[in-house]
Amino acid sequence: MAKMEVKTSLLDYMIGVGDMVLLEPLNEDSFINNLKKRFDHNEVYTYIGSVVISINPYRPLPIYTPEKVEEYRNRNFYELSPHIFALSDEAYRSLRDQDKDQCILITGESGAGKTEASKFVMSYVAAVCGKGAEVNQVKEQLLQSNPVLEAFGNAKTVRNDNSSRFGKYMDIEFDFKGDPLGGVISNYLLEKSRVVKQPRGERNFHIFYQILSGASEDFLCKLKLERDFSRYNYLGLDSAKVNGVDDAANFRTVRNAMQIVGFMDHETQSVFEVVAAVLKLGNIEFKPESRVNGLDESKIKDKNELKEICELTGIDQSVLERAFSFRTVEAKQEKVSTTLNVAQAYYARDALAKNLYSRLFSWLVTRINESIKAQTKVRKKVMGVLDIYGFEIFEDNSFEQFIINYCNEKLQQIFIELTLKEEQEEYIREGIEWTHIEYFNNAIICDLIENNQTGILAMLDEECLRPGTVTDDTFLEKLNQVCATHQHFESRMSKCSRFLNDTTLPHSCFRIQHYAGKVMYQVEGFVDKNNDLLYRDLSQAMWKASHSLIKALFPEGNPAKINLKRPPTAGSQFKASVATLMKNLQTKNPNYIRCIKPNDKKAAHIFNDALVCHQIRYLGLLENVRVRRAGYAFRQAYEPCLERYKMLCKQTWPHWRGPARAGVEVLFNELEIPEEEFSFGRSKIFIRNPRTQQKKYQKIRSSAVIIQSYIRGWKARKLLRELKHQKRCNEAATIIAAYWHGTQARRELKRLKEEARRKHAVAVIWAYWLGLKVRREYRKFFRANAGRKIYEFTLQRLMQKYFLEMKNKMPSLSPIDKNWPARPYLFLDSTHKELKRIFHLWRCKKYRDQFTDQQKLIYEEKLEASELFKDKKALYPASVGQPFQGAYLEISKNPKYKKLKDAVDEKIIIAEVVNKINRANGKATSRIFLLTKNNVLLADQKSGNIKSEVPLGDVTKVSMSSQNDGFFAVHLKEGSGAASKGDFLFSSDHLIEMATKLYRTTLSQTKQKLNIEISDEFLVQFRQDKVCVKFIQGSQKNGNIPTCKRKNNRLLEVAVP
């Protein structure tokens, strides 16, 4: 018992409340305290209904092992403690079994753990979905796309050492069985400004550092690169190395991943050439050169770098050089060339680097998609995983933050829509009434940004496209005119002078009250970044490259395809792609993971209340709980509900036979839960007040406490001894008081007063408290000793295990197989025997069932023979192996017997030559013995003439000895026609068969059971005489053949050897 591992959540100690819906009382403090308490005990996941809150532990936890995957696989959502795997499992199963497309929406601030979460979801799904070589390759490619995209799209920021600088949405596609087929990745707005400049303490994209650290000398030489980071202007130096990150090793991982995903060697090579070119572009420097017209013209300082770039990319050096000095503007057939000054040249250089890199990134995504796309046209089920940049508030917020935060507004919007929608639909599905609840709807902020006429993005586009001088300031002026009265827009310049005197708001800024907080945006750069202009001379230079990848990245550089229309602005492109994303998400069943950052230091074990509080507030998590509780706070399908709580009611424990819903009704009656507290839906029970649910939890706990009290005494004392010396004793004493509210303590105290003194009693109370506290750590130990209930529970488990194991150990189906597995547990003895009996009967039946009707008849006869003769007649065992053939003599085939055949027109059951014993002298003569449906006939063996004919109705009895001989007497009815000469005495090798057939035929014809007498002495009637036939032990001189002698008129002796 002690060794046995019993898996049950029965006594699982839930730290705090696992589902916030059950939290009482519900307010911000209790919410945060609950999260904190759980976080302190390494419980980083907590539910709000089906939403998972995840707090970044900032250190590896052992909760993502393959064992954990198995634990959560195919389990009910609320059955185990909250986990991201539970959500993944739920999503995957409803995709597979209910055919509902899913999306996993992961939101949270930068560094809150979104990307890690998305990887856990993907690896969980990969672990539980289909198996096989082909499927595994698909999985591998899907998973390996991550390291590639992370190398090119992630960077160290102040918030996160591995921050995703792009948004990612990945559709994983499955076939009808739930096996993965492939995937499609969409990327959103790479933060390309990082390529040329990084904020203090941050790095450029990982790949640059990885190449320089990890590539071989040879490879670096090919790329015309040097290992030294400081050689490159684009690499910020203040944090080139990141603690705990091995760039060189990661480079190998990335190359390996590229290979698995399916990049050809020449493609990989091209990719790195582009990366090298970008890095080297940063080293091109310009100097002013005065021209005749008095203006400064920019010239490249040192052409060596330019030369190498051109060699790498196959661009004509003079073409590129010219593109850095001149700008051609084309309008309506007119070409005007202007020179660039130094500032413009640097602008052009950086624009080229940013464009090269971001286009390369998009190309990578497209290339990966080509590899991982499903190779089939069949209908697919889809699971989308969205890991998109979180809400960002920096000191300086620019266009990028504005766009990112807009995206988060949209996600919040969809969260509001989908959670409420989903909630409402569930009530309708289950046939339950629904009441409306108020919540803050951020649609108004979305409108401020995206409205087609008056939205900020529309204003920005209008400004960018307008003729005349356009600057960031004119843009801000425009905003001030149009948005001034908007509740969520703030600006110093706005006419509505609410903020005229607000010095925290500089003149070059505007502020938006996002749902997640106020953010101040610097307008500087908005116009430029939205325009996202690359001088045409540069794109044409790129298109002319002989490097096929670079050429492909700049299709608009093809002079044949000159398009005078402006490309869409960055803002409107983003708005459109976000709109597509939202549309896509709306068609799917949403699953939410809300990531929370516990501190700003990337540190383990630190839980900053204020920081968490802020996130909870803007994520609207409390409202989320309230919405969930407005109707019915808790719901659960009937089956798992009954399974979990059945031990609380006699009728349902240990087994409830009948529908689960009825069981739950009985259970709720027993628990005396008021009717208005719950409602029966079609497939689920809905519980209104979280306390009801808690009451059930507590009931379980309190029964556990009773059980535990048996062992609590000694355990508490033991623990006291161990813990007495610890400082925590004092603190513990205070908590006892709170926990037990004195009552328990006083009762114990009183009892103990009598046997020990007060001091001793206090110690025991301590011990009780410590027992409670330490029980958690010693849970396993508890289980082993916890009384009857656990014992019963254990038996159930053992029995279950026993049956499951028996399933695999069943012996063969042969009815003569004597094997039967050993009994594993003594208490299952009778069950084991009964099971053996049932199994044997069953397999015998199986065996019989395969017989044809004819075979069945034969076995029936054999069975009859055994019933009649087994253990009664010594001849019987020899007959068992002989098939009963009946017609040994083939009357119809032998022409000699034609007459006989004609005389008998019934079906012949027996035709056999027997010895008929002469009544007078005991000598034997051969006779043909025929048994038909109605008669016994005797005929001459030579002529075939019928000598006697006895209707079966006249046969009264058959007698025989118990010995090994074939003698038998056929007794006839007195006074019947055939009886005139008296009874017959025969001998035959097939006595058993003949007697059996005679018995069966008589029974079926006359419905009488033929009397069969087995005795070594019996009387026969010979004419008037009653003669005794007596069987004696004879000598062996005649061999094995018995001899028969008429001794006198009263006795016939048969000597059996």
Ligand SMILES: Nc1ncnc2c1ncn2[C@@H]1O[C@H](COP(=O)(O)OP(=O)(O)O)[C@@H](O)[C@H]1O
């Ligand atoms: N569940 C987790 N377990 C351990 N560490 C984590 C977990 N989630 C996040 N982290 C740590 O936090 C860092 C930031 O997480 P990440 O997912 O990149 O944040 P986000 O994508 O939200 O910006 C990770 O690099 C990792 O070190």
Ligand SMILES: [Mg+2]
């Ligand atoms: Mg991320």
